Structures are given as C-alpha cells and as structure tokens.
Amino acid sequence: MTSAERVAVVGTGLIGTSIALAAIRAGDAVRAFDVDRATLERAAERSGLTPTDGLEECVRGATLVFICTPIPSLGALAAAALAAAHEAVVTDVGSVKAHVLAEVEAVANPEHLARFVGGHPMGGSERSGPDRASPAVVDGIVWVLSATPRTEEDAIARMEAWVARVGASPVRMDADRHDRLVAMVSHLPQVASTALMGLAATEEAGEPEILLLAAGGFRDLTRLAASSPHLWSDILLANREAIARAIDLYVSRLARIREMVLADRPDEVEAAFAAAKQARLALTAKPQVKSGVAVILVPVPDRPGVLADVTVTLGEAAVNIEDLQIVHSPEGGRGTVHLTVAADAADEAERVLRERWFDPLRLA
C-alpha cells in the first residue's frame, strides 16, 4: 500500500469525478477544477472533492494530476499542469495516446516531460456528467499507461502504484501499440456499427418496411451507433492512420467473404464462419475488460416470475449482480440468463442457484 496522494482533477465530467471518488475512497485528498462552474459544484457535492477557481490553484502542491477533458484540450492542459505543479506526476485519460503524447511533447517544457505519463482507463468514459460518476467505474478495469521517451521510470511506477491502489489493473503499453489495438477492437466496431445503421437508414427511405424485418442481431450491431458524434469525431481524427488501416483490413475481409459467396463455395464460407465462431466462443470464456468478475450462464424456462426467482435468490444471498442479460440465439429467442458477478461471489451465486434448482454454468 503506497501512502496517500494529493490528487488534482482537471475536468469533472463522469470520468474525472469517478477518479476523484476512487481517490477519496482510497484515502487521498482531492482538489478539482472545471471550466463549467455548475459541473464542478455537482461534482463537489457528489464526491466531497474540493472545488477550486482555476487550473493553477487546482494543481498547486499536488502529487498526482489527472487531465480529464475532451481530447483536443488534453495536451495544452497537461503542459500547463506540469509547469504549475512542480512535484506532480501528470497524466491524462484520453481514448487515444500517440496524438496526446505528441501534443504534450510539442507544448510542454521538455524537462517537465519526465513527470508525464499518458493514461487510458478503459471503462465507462463515454457516459457523461458527474451525476453518473461512481468509484466503481475504475474497479477492476484495465488502465493503460503510455510513457513518452522522456518519462522517468519513477513517474510510471508512481502511477502504477496509484492505479493498483484504487482497484484497477495498470498495463504498460507503448502509445502506438495502444492506438493500433484500440483502433481494431474499439474504434473499428464503432465505425462498423455507424456504417451499418447509416446504410439501413438510407435504404429505409426507399423501403419503409425494412426495419420491420430487423431482428435482435441488427439491434446488437447498431447499438454503438447511438454514441456521441462529437466525442467520436475527436477520437477518430486523433487516431487517423490506425483507423484507416483497421478499416482497410476489415474491408478486405468483407470482400473475401463476398467473393466466396458469389463464387458459391460453401466449404470456404463455412470454414470462415467456423473460425470466427470458435474465436467468439473463446472470447466469451475470457475475462472482460473488467477483471475480478465471473460470468455465470443460467438456462431458464420461459415463464413469468423466473427472472424474479433468479434475482431474488442472488439478492437474498447478498450477491450483487454487475450485469444481467437474457441472451437470445442469433435472430431472436430466449433461454439463457448471463449473469456477471464479482469473482469472489461466484461460488456463492452458483451454490444458491443450484439450491433453487437452477443449473448454472460458470465460464472460466
């Protein structure tokens, strides 16, 4: 356990306020600033952080500074914080890293870069506002840390210790590699979803009945399309090259499937689908971005009250349900409740469900 820090948070939206709450829970003192006075006051009420009147007052004397503003302002604010807080390690929470690091390196006093570490806490950053904040936002999440060439080991180690102390999992990763990987598994899914929804909407103009035929699978694939356009514009433009490459790889894979289908080669289509199916089943059995949780599958009959039976059984055993999904096979249906519970509550959850004659299956 490392000792308490003096934490400064710049930008008290959902993620900034959640970081403040997690820090306070861990025993740190927290000051914060937000250009929107009302947002700052809500954050202070909600979390017990100390509001301040400007960046300088906020970060002066801090040992850790978190810049939690939109991507375009991260670099300049990080540089200002490095200059104003002489002892502090400064980090940001942007969804892209190379772009942010390049901006900080361009703007900051080079000597200050020893104390800068890029960061990406991978959870919940796309909800908005201090009212939705919770220290649980950081519980068990992967928190990527990306150093600049000038960052000193001591600064990274301090950030790592703090991230672990508040309950998240620090992962060191080169900024370019981070951006390449999230382009594939976070940014590309967003683009794929938006493109599919946009296409269906265009078709709908000429075929109003098309969405009548859109079942659960279409809804799954287009859920992300409801995300914030402004936020995603910032993210995509800040990770241009990696996203273009991810789209290229995706398009060539779609083209290969198109080719096999048009050429009427069932064995190839089936092999491509079988490989993806196997990978998806392996993913289901893997820990989510949130570590420390377990997924339990519970087959349920289709009758009134069965969901109440599952949830009350767990509630009475004081097992908190982190997530619950009634999982349909592709194209609709019902039958299996997917429960996500804390890993250390999973044995108890299985036991009490068995006692109620359910047949839970815990994924590894």
Added chain:
Amino acid sequence: MTSAERVAVVGTGLIGTSIALAAIRAGDAVRAFDVDRATLERAAERSGLTPTDGLEECVRGATLVFICTPIPSLGALAAAALAAAHEAVVTDVGSVKAHVLAEVEAVANPEHLARFVGGHPMGGSERSGPDRASPAVVDGIVWVLSATPRTEEDAIARMEAWVARVGASPVRMDADRHDRLVAMVSHLPQVASTALMGLAATEEAGEPEILLLAAGGFRDLTRLAASSPHLWSDILLANREAIARAIDLYVSRLARIREMVLADRPDEVEAAFAAAKQARLALTAKPQVKSGVAVILVPVPDRPGVLADVTVTLGEAAVNIEDLQIVHSPEGGRGTVHLTVAADAADEAERVLRERWFDPLRLA
C-alpha cells in the same frame, strides 16, 4: 376466427416443433415427420403432435403443410408434399425466399403451384432442436408470405388467416424484395459480425493482449459471430446476389468514413455519426420484429437488489417479462434496465413500477 386445420409438419427441429405447438394451442390437429427418429419422438413428447413414418403418411389428408427442414431440401420436399396432399396449402419456413420458390417451381408439378406459398416466420428459427421449442416462438412475430406467379389468392388468404389465428403478423412480400431487405438487416449484420471477429482473431495471433482491450461494444458487435456456420453458409449461398450488393453498399460506406477521417474533416465525420445516431434512436422507439410488445426504460441506481426489486414488482403484478437488458452506454457503464413486456400489460407495468418509486419511460 377460421376453423381448425389438419396441419402436417415436416422437420421437427425448433421451428417445426414450435409451429406444431402453436397449431395445437389454436385447436388444430398436427401430424409430423422427421428423418431423425429421436428428434421426432422428442417433438412428439414435448408437443403432443402425432409422429408418422414418412412424408406421405405425414401429409396425406392435411389442409396445411409446413416444410421446416434446412434450405437445400425445402424445394424437393415442398414439391413432394404438394403431390401427396391434394387439398393442402404447402408452405416453407426458409430464411431466403426467391431461391426456395425457384426450386419449388423447377421441381413441382406446375398445377400444384396454385397451392404453394413461400413463408418466413421471423423469429427464433436459428435456435435448434425440439427441446427449445415453444408456441411463444411465433407470438407476435412478423411472418412473411411470398407467392409464386401461379399461387392462387385463396391459398395465400388461407395461410394469412392461419398465421393470424396462431398469434403472428402475416406480411405479404415479393420474394425478391424480402431477400433484398433481409440481406441488408439480417444477412449483412451476420457477415459484418463474422468479419470483425475473424479479423480480431487474426490480429490476436500477433498481439495476444488485443482482446484485453475489447470492451462491451466489441462484444455486442461479435455476438452473432457465434452462429451456426453450416446454417449461415446455406443462407448466404441461397441469397448470393442480394448479399453481394449489401456488402458492396456497406464497404462503400466504410470507405467514405475512412476518407473523411484521413482527410481530417471533423464536420463530415460528426454529420455522418449524427445521422446514424438519430436513426438508431428512432429504431429504439420502433416496435421490434415482435409486435404486440412494449419497451419500458427504467433508470436504476447501482446497488445490490435493485434488479430483484424491478423483477419482483412485475412478477407480483403478473406482468411477464419478455426480455430484460441492462443497457450500458457505449464502452461500458450501467444505469438503465430495458424491459420488454406484452403491449397490453405495459400500463400495469408502468403503474406498479411508479408505485415502487421507479421512474419508467415507455417507448412509443
């Protein structure tokens, strides 16, 4: 209310057995046949249908025949049923229609085609086996009916009446149009999901940590990739041209987004994302493929027992929960339970939830 029919079901997997159950519930007599004797016996135990020893015995004297086998055998079996059951209207349940109609037209005695109507009950057909069957599979679903040029109006009208009598919504649709629309909102999502999962799996070979960074959005987009490769190979190859066109349109939309991003045009990216967001929000407010249901959004605090509170409240009011989802904002989070309930139970659901101090919002 039309009078009871003598129903024959060929193929007693999930959808065939569900149709048998719905027919029996509606007062029809049901005979069935399946080449797999064990499957047929399970279906008979589960539903009370009368098993038979072959296609001819099954369909002889029937007034309605449902061919519920895999796509490649639908045409030949429909033709055989038309020949063996002289009075019957014969239909199929395949996910593609033009291909099936062409096969029936190629194989059947042309005079029999007056009694053939292609069909696609749009719900649950991708689960498998009689054990998962339920009459609820057809409740409120859209059931597309596609005529051949030789089909007589009387045959379509009889099918329509039966579909409505068992609780589904008949929709007449030209086979080519059906195939074009499902290519876009059902087959393309499947291809998009499989391609994304296949791509991530390939990348994972060189970057084992990539899936550590895959959050909820990636899981949403790849859930369909776990579908049956064999089934989907059949569907895609039977709808080749429409699928190739849908992939082309999708790829060109992806290419446009790639272009805007690489050219650093934030206004265009934001406009494309805003259009898709608006369409997705409109979709949420639309009836699902299942008509007769209502969706109610219930904001919930993040504490143990809250889900039990919602489900017990509805259970005590005898409101059956058709579906429940804890909806996360993009990239994770929590906060809103989406409940799907029968439309005629929605008022009661809202009332009892309000009484328990929840703040339900019913979607139109």
